[in-house]
Amino acid sequence: MTANALTQSSTRARRRWRLTLQRREAIACALFIAPAVFGFLAFSALPLLASAYLSMTDYSLAGVPNFVGLANYQSLFSDRFFWQAVRVTLTYAIVIVPAWIVSSLALALIMNQNLRGMAAFRTVYYLPAVLSGVGVVMLWIWIFNYRSGLLNIGLGFLGIQGPNWLRDRNWALFSIMLMSLWSVGWYLPIWLSGLQGIPTELYEAAEVDGAGTWARLWHITLPMLSPIMLYNLVINILFATQLFTEPLMMTGGGPDLATLSYVLYMYNNAFSYLKVGHASAMSWLLFLVSLVVTALIFKLSPLWVHFEAERRGER
Amino acid sequence: MKSKLITRRRFLQLSAFATASAATLAACAPAAQPGAPAAPSDTQAADVPTTAPSTAAGLTGQIEYMHYDLGPANQSREEAVRAFEQANPGAKVKLSVLPYDEMYQKVAATMAAGQPPDVIYGDFSLLRYALEKQLLDFSDYFKADPVLSKPDLFITDMTDAVQAKYGTSRMHALIMGTWVPILYYNKDIFDAAGEPYPTDDWTWDDAREAAKRLTKPEQGQYGLQFGTTFDNVGWLWWLQKPDDFWAVPQVFPAKTAFDSPVGLNVMRLYYETSVVDKSQITPDENATYQVYAGGFGAGKVAMFSGGDWDAGWSFRDLQFNYGMALIPKMRADYRPALNTMLSTNAIAAATKNPDLAWAFARFLTADKEGATIIGRGAYETPVLKEVAMSDAVLKPEWAPQGYDARVRAAALPGPMYTPYPLNLNLWEFPSKFLDPTIEKLRKGEMKPEEAVAYLDSEGIPYFAAQREEMKKFGIE
Numbered sequence: 001m002t003a004n005a006l007t008q009s010s011t012r013a014r015r016r017w018r019l020t021l022q023r024r025e026a027i028a029c030a031l032f033i034a035p036a037v038f039g040f041l042a043f044s045a046l047p048l049l050a051s052a053y054l055s056m057t058d059y060s061l062a063g064v065p066n067f068v069g070l071a072n073y074q075s076l077f078s079d080r081f082f083w084q085a086v087r088v089t090l091t092y093a094i095v096i097v098p099a100w101i102v103s104s105l106a107l108a109l110i111m112n113q114n115l116r117g118m119a120a121f122r123t124v125y126y127l128p129a130v131l132s133g134v135g136v137v138m139l140w141i142w143i144f145n146y147r148s149g150l151l152n153i154g155l156g157f158l159g160i161q162g163p164n165w166l167r168d169r170n171w172a173l174f175s176i177m178l179m180s181l182w183s184v185g186w187y188l189p190i191w192l193s194g195l196q197g198i199p200t201e202l203y204e205a206a207e208v209d210g211a212g213t214w215a216r217l218w219h220i221t222l223p224m225l226s227p228i229m230l231y232n233l234v235i236n237i238l239f240a241t242q243l244f245t246e247p248l249m250m251t252g253g254g255p256d257l258a259t260l261s262y263v264l265y266m267y268n269n270a271f272s273y274l275k276v277g278h279a280s281a282m283s284w285l286l287f288l289v290s291l292v293v294t295a296l297i298f299k300l301s302p303l304w305v306h307f308e309a310e311r312r313g314e315r
Numbered sequence: 316m317k318s319k320l321i322t323r324r325r326f327l328q329l330s331a332f333a334t335a336s337a338a339t340l341a342a343c344a345p346a347a348q349p350g351a352p353a354a355p356s357d358t359q360a361a362d363v364p365t366t367a368p369s370t371a372a373g374l375t376g377q378i379e380y381m382h383y384d385l386g387p388a389n390q391s392r393e394e395a396v397r398a399f400e401q402a403n404p405g406a407k408v409k410l411s412v413l414p415y416d417e418m419y420q421k422v423a424a425t426m427a428a429g430q431p432p433d434v435i436y437g438d439f440s441l442l443r444y445a446l447e448k449q450l451l452d453f454s455d456y457f458k459a460d461p462v463l464s465k466p467d468l469f470i471t472d473m474t475d476a477v478q479a480k481y482g483t484s485r486m487h488a489l490i491m492g493t494w495v496p497i498l499y500y501n502k503d504i505f506d507a508a509g510e511p512y513p514t515d516d517w518t519w520d521d522a523r524e525a526a527k528r529l530t531k532p533e534q535g536q537y538g539l540q541f542g543t544t545f546d547n548v549g550w551l552w553w554l555q556k557p558d559d560f561w562a563v564p565q566v567f568p569a570k571t572a573f574d575s576p577v578g579l580n581v582m583r584l585y586y587e588t589s590v591v592d593k594s595q596i597t598p599d600e601n602a603t604y605q606v607y608a609g610g611f612g613a614g615k616v617a618m619f620s621g622g623d624w625d626a627g628w629s630f631r632d633l634q635f636n637y638g639m640a641l642i643p644k645m646r647a648d649y650r651p652a653l654n655t656m657l658s659t660n661a662i663a664a665a666t667k668n669p670d671l672a673w674a675f676a677r678f679l680t681a682d683k684e685g686a687t688i689i690g691r692g693a694y695e696t697p698v699l700k701e702v703a704m705s706d707a708v709l710k711p712e713w714a715p716q717g718y719d720a721r722v723r724a725a726a727l728p729g730p731m732y733t734p735y736p737l738n739l740n741l742w743e744f745p746s747k748f749l750d751p752t753i754e755k756l757r758k759g760e761m762k763p764e765e766a767v768a769y770l771d772s773e774g775i776p777y778f779a780a781q782r783e784e785m786k787k788f789g790i791e
Contacts, residue, residue, distance in 0.1 A: 061423040063447035081747055146599040167599060256751045271420050273743040274443060 055280035062274070072281035082282070084257050085265035088173060092261065093240035096177050100236050101229065104184040108191030109221075122188065129186035137249045140179045141166070144250075166251055169258040176246045176259060187232055194228035195221070223306040230305050234294055241290060262286060375405030376668045378675060382410075382436030383418040386628045391692025395685055399678050406671055431663040433672040436491075441661050445487035446788040451662040454486040456673050462681040462699075463489075469698045470725055471657070488659035491680045492695025495656075495724035496642040497626070498522065499611065499619040502716070503635045504529060504536065513618065515720070517643040519584050522618060526594035529617040538594035540601070540611045541585075542621035569782040571774030573767040580645055582756060582763035590759040597757075622656075623721035627693030631713040638716035641724055658695040696725050748773045 019027070055072055057065035076082045111122050128136060143150045144165035152162030165175040202220050211219065222229075243261040247253055253260035253268070262282070270279035382392060389412060396408045411432060413421055422441070425431040426449055435441060444450050457463050457474075466472060473490055500513050508529055513522065526538025572578065588595040596616050601609030607629040611619035614635045619625075620642060630637065660676040662669065678685040686697040690708035697703055709719050752770055755761035761769070 060443060060447075061427045062443045062449055145602060147603045164599060253746075254750065255754050268742075268746065271423065272746065274423065 051280040051283055054276055055284050057277045059276040059280075060274040061270075061276055065277070068277065072277045073285070076278065076281055076285070081257070081260065081265060085260050085262045088258070088260055089241055089243060089262040092173060092177060092243055093237060096180050096240050097233070097236045099177070099181060100184055100187065100240075101232055103181060104187035104232070105191055105225075105229075107184060108188050108195060109217075111188060112192060112195045122192075125185035126188055127185065128183045133245045134249065136182070137179075137246055140182075141250055144175055144179075167255050169254075169256045172251050172255055172258045176243070176250065179246060179250075180243075190228060190232065191225070194225045198224045226305040227307060230297070230301050234297055237293060237297075238290060241286060373405065374403045374671045374674050376671050377407040377409060378433035378666065378668055378672050379409045379411055380434045380436070380675065381418060381422065381432035382412060383415040384412055385692070385694045387631070388624075388627050388692035388694035391688050391694070394691075395679055395688045398684055398688060399675055402678075402684075403671075403674070406675075408675055426663070429665055431665055433663055433666040433668060434676055435661045435663065437488075437659060437661060441488065441659075445485070445661070446785075449664050450487040451664045451666065451669060451672070452485040452487060453489070453662060453669075453673055454484070456677075457486055457489070460677065460681065463677070468681075468700055470696070470700050470703045470722070471698050473698065488657075488661045489676045489680050490657045490659050490698050491676075491686075491689060492658040492697050493656070493725035494658060494695055495623050495721055497621060497623045497720060497724075498640045498642050499621060499625065499630065500638050500640065501611065501614060501617050501635055502638050503614070504617040512638055512716075513640040513643070515641040517640065518647050519643045519645055522643045523584065523588060523592065523594070526588060526618060527592050530592070530594040532593070535600070535615055537596035537600070537610060537616045538592075538618060539588055540596045540609070540616040540619045542608075542619065542625070570778050571771050573770040573774065575767070577645065578767045578770075579763055582766045585753070586756050586759070586763045586766075589757045623696065623724075624694050626715075626718065626721065627695075630715075631693070631711075636715070639720045640717050641720050696722050744774065744777055748777075 054065060056067060056069055058068050058072075059065035107125060111118060111125070142148075146152060146162070146164045146167065149162075149165070151165065155162040163171045165171050198221065202224070203216055206216050206220055242263050244263040244267065247259040247261050247264050248267070251259040253264050263286075266279045266282040266286070269275045269282065380392070380396065385392070392410060392412075396410055399408060400406055411421075419437075422431060422435055422437075422444075426444055431449070441450060462468055463473060466474070469490075471490065471493055474486075498513050498517070502512065505512055510525055510529060513525070522539065529538040530536065573582075585595075589597075596610040604610055604613040604615070606612035608619060608621065608625060610616040612629070612633065614633075623639075626639065660679060662672045662676060666672045679689055680686065680697075681699060683699065683702060686699040686702040687705070687707055689695070690697040690702050690705070691711070693708075693711060696708065702708060703722050703725070709722060711718075748770060752761065752766050756763065756766050
């Protein structure tokens, strides 16, 4: 073999190994997303699959899990505490989801005004979203204190004897709802970004046509915000069904199980009663119900969500 | 045949890949299979020393000791660890302190992961781990120990209590101390009212009458307060008659018997002090006081039914004069409710250093120095008799009048069972049935007769099902 032939052979080999730009980018992309994918597999997908398996066992954190089939699911349906937890969570979600959406949207509409000092207000309202959940709950426990709480003292000035917010079964869940409203600021940036994305020419055109404030809100703002509303609706439903920290810390699920939320009962099953199988079954039921509800919302969304790009495409 | 050569670069690539894969798999794999830790006594039989390990026998290595937050008594654990390490220069004990609930969750998680702490301070809550053999069966260590094998050296029966506690012949918990119920009283309130102090022969009728006289709503002053654990289980302390009757049998109950004269008496006492006399401070009123033990801690309640650990926890810092007496009897012909809970140390079967773990647990229980340090902590009464009866334990400088009641109560003859019904899901019955019932009783929404009937209607099938589940552990 001549030296020339050797050189040609070596060049061919190098060409074989030289990657195209597209392939190099693909590899770089794979490397960049690898930690996230690995993290998802290790810390989400695997535990998810494990919990699916555990939901069909009698695992108690001690000992070895024994396969029991669907017995955990069956026993849940005959467990009145399970149904109480479902009732509490549903009540909470039905009240709090619309309340969150309406109040946060109303706040966002106000915050969207070009008024002096509005940036400070935006910060103040967003503050609860960045505070520690436990700290906020402790604060509210004091606000709700029957004798010396801020709320009842305030009501006292008006000549009203406030209720026993957290220890009266008729008020306890309502108190938690009231406290939950405090965190509406969390949604403000989302609404505000949506509001600021609405083209001003739409409002100008409406004004020229003589549309008033309500007409503009109803016919421009709300339709244009409907994709954001869809997002908030889904997220809010998921948040509401996962009510946990507040009842855990404020009421422990009482009084008389009036605030026993679904996730709190799930947690009790896992860590207080050591019924990990039951808890896993509960978590899968919650997942499946959330999935169905979310799918249903998306299925119905074309009826009320205004996707501008799609409409343009339709034309 | 054409041989396939591997290049150096390819070899390095494959090696790197194989190493990374192995490391990844190793990191993901559990350290040990749940339920399959180092087998307890069966496999250790050959290693069991013929004599108990001495604390100066050249023990080396490191163990972790986990206990829940004991307030000021945490210091006693730190001191005990220092003393143990000084006696065993090659040994190291790492202390892990967590809030009560969190500790048991942590134990559960680490047990499941096969990496539990070596020595676990605790109580009945570890029952399931004992049954699942995830706790070391140290009966052989125990029998061979020159001190522990002599019952006369202790204020309580070390063997029977532990075995009764777990319902097996195995030993999974080494008793370190005793806890007894105590009636604390605010001497200043009694003095101001000219009332005689409670005495050891008081019945609850005496306490109730005194509470009525000492209640002054206009001053925010109440006669009685039940301890923080009352809702769940505290009242079970009273359910004892001379023949050891319990509404919930203590070891692996098969049913409940709330609907009985004794059970009814307890419910009536609670109902009447809350609803009829209104001499019991309400939880809401209690919550307004930001001090330990709420109203009593703030000097607004005359009597407090609690545990003797309260004395060690923070009553020593109370800003008023107080005294201690035995918890009142339910009726004059009953014996005092002296049932005692036991503080214990258990050793994880998965420990890599059982000798060191045992030596440390033993140091806290059966070594004079260790037991004295624990006794000075005042969270529990050490069980080693010479220490329990010493001035260091009986007469700390901050001791109130009647402080020795905690030792007298523990030393009196009687069963030393936990007042908690032992079953697999310890907190389930209290949180689902007892708490809501007590809450309703407190508010007058349920009568005592209804309460006991309801609790039995729920408790009998519940504990029957529990008992059924126990069969898998060989407990009939």
